[in-house]
Amino acid sequence: MQRYFCNNCRKTFTLQQSNKTYPVSLILTAISYYNLGYSQTELLSILSKRFKAKPSQKTISNWLSEFKGICTFSKLRNKSIKLHKPSEIVYTQALNHIQPYTFKYHKAKLYLLFHDIKYNNEYHNISHFYEPLKAYLEKISTKNFPHHIFTYNEDESTNSNNNSRKRASQIKFNHLKINKFQKNNFACKLAKLALNLAATNKDGHQVIQNFFLINDSTTIAVEVPVYFTNWDAGYYRNQNRFIFPLGNYKTPITGHIDILQIRNGLIYILDYKPDAKSINPTEQLTLYALTLSRKLNLPMYYFKCAWFDENNYYEFFPLHAVYKSKRDERRQEMVMVK
Numbered sequence: 001m002q003r004y005f006c007n008n009c010r011k012t013f014t015l016q017q018s019n020k021t022y023p024v025s026l027i028l029t030a031i032s033y034y035n036l037g038y039s040q041t042e043l044l045s046i047l048s049k050r051f052k053a054k055p056s057q058k059t060i061s062n063w064l065s066e067f068k069g070i071c072t073f074s075k076l077r078n079k080s081i082k083l084h085k086p087s088e089i090v091y092t093q094a095l096n097h098i099q100p101y102t103f104k105y106h107k108a109k110l111y112l113l114f115h116d117i118k119y120n121n122e123y124h125n126i127s128h129f130y131e132p133l134k135a136y137l138e139k140i141s142t143k144n145f146p147h148h149i150f151t152y153n154e155d156e157s158t159n160s161n162n163n164s165r166k167r168a169s170q171i172k173f174n175h176l177k178i179n180k181f182q183k184n185n186f187a188c189k190l191a192k193l194a195l196n197l198a199a200t201n202k203d204g205h206q207v208i209q210n211f212f213l214i215n216d217s218t219t220i221a222v223e224v225p226v227y228f229t230n231w232d233a234g235y236y237r238n239q240n241r242f243i244f245p246l247g248n249y250k251t252p253i254t255g256h257i258d259i260l261q262i263r264n265g266l267i268y269i270l271d272y273k274p275d276a277k278s279i280n281p282t283e284q285l286t287l288y289a290l291t292l293s294r295k296l297n298l299p300m301y302y303f304k305c306a307w308f309d310e311n312n313y314y315e316f317f318p319l320h321a322v323y324k325s326k327r328d329e330r331r332q333e334m335v336m337v338k
Contacts (some may be wrong), residue, residue: 033046034064035074090213104213136295166250167253178317289318
């Protein structure tokens with residue numbers, strides 16, 4: 001809704017009539033609590049304590065109906081609340097890495113997207129994803145996960161020398177030409193909604209991750225830590241037609257995947273980037289896919305990557321950035337002959 005600024009009273013106003021009696025932050029909070037599994041009656045108590053507001057149950061029902069087209073978790077909710085209590089449906093762990101991160105995964109979605117055709121008509125084709133993905137996410141909370149490699153000192157992480165260890169977001173390398181597809185999809189719509197909950201620009205990242213995890217039907221985890229080792233590098237060096245781009249970098253290379261989704265028979269790796277139109281994190285996302293492919297022992301063609309903000313969304317197949325197909329080799333041979 002277009003807003004205007006009054007120079008006399010120093011307040012903003014709109015020329016349009018609004019049918020929203022309550023602030024959008026309250027409405028979105030109500031939807032999130034509902035999708036966590038709380039009943040509408042319980043919502044009334046929660047909203048009364050947090051916002052000192054008492055919307056009617058009919059009003060809450062209208063909000064849920066209005067936003068269910070974007071907050072698509074609504075179609076999984078009834079089955080999800082039978083699997084987990086509201087306080088247990090999302091696993092949360094604070095990670096004391098280079099900086100604080102909060103890793104989360106949605107236990108109900110992780111199960112349902114791999115076991116019920118009602119929620120994922122591709123689940124027969126990707127059922128073999130479930131056990132390795134579940135094992136990796138659960139391992140993060142154990143002593144067997146190498147959290148120590150995420151805590152190297154800041155001097156080492158910012159060293160410009162290629163031989164020093166780096167985070168995935170700092171690495172640049174030459175890769176094959178890829179086709180980048182631009183679209184405006186649900187990620188943009190969800191991000192635009194979620195940003196209404198951000199008190200500051202700095203909060204944007206976290207509120208978007210939380211909103212996706214609770215209200216989107218495909219997001220299974222956020223802030224997923226990944227690490228690329230010498231063993232991973234050795235695997236790709238020995239693969240025919242792979243263009244291994246990281247020979248000059250010291251491993252392990254670490255990073256955190258913003259958003260992990262299961263949709264269209266693929267694993268999607270998403271990164272929220274404010275002003276996505278002017279940024280190109282192809283190397284960072286490709287490295288995430290290379291890493292997760294090894295950790296789950298799944299071929300790279302099962303992965304797709306994207307970066308987005310509330311207005312733009314760009315996606316690509318990371319395999320195309322590092323794997324030279326037979327057709328590409330023939331084209332290169334023809335160019336050399338000419």
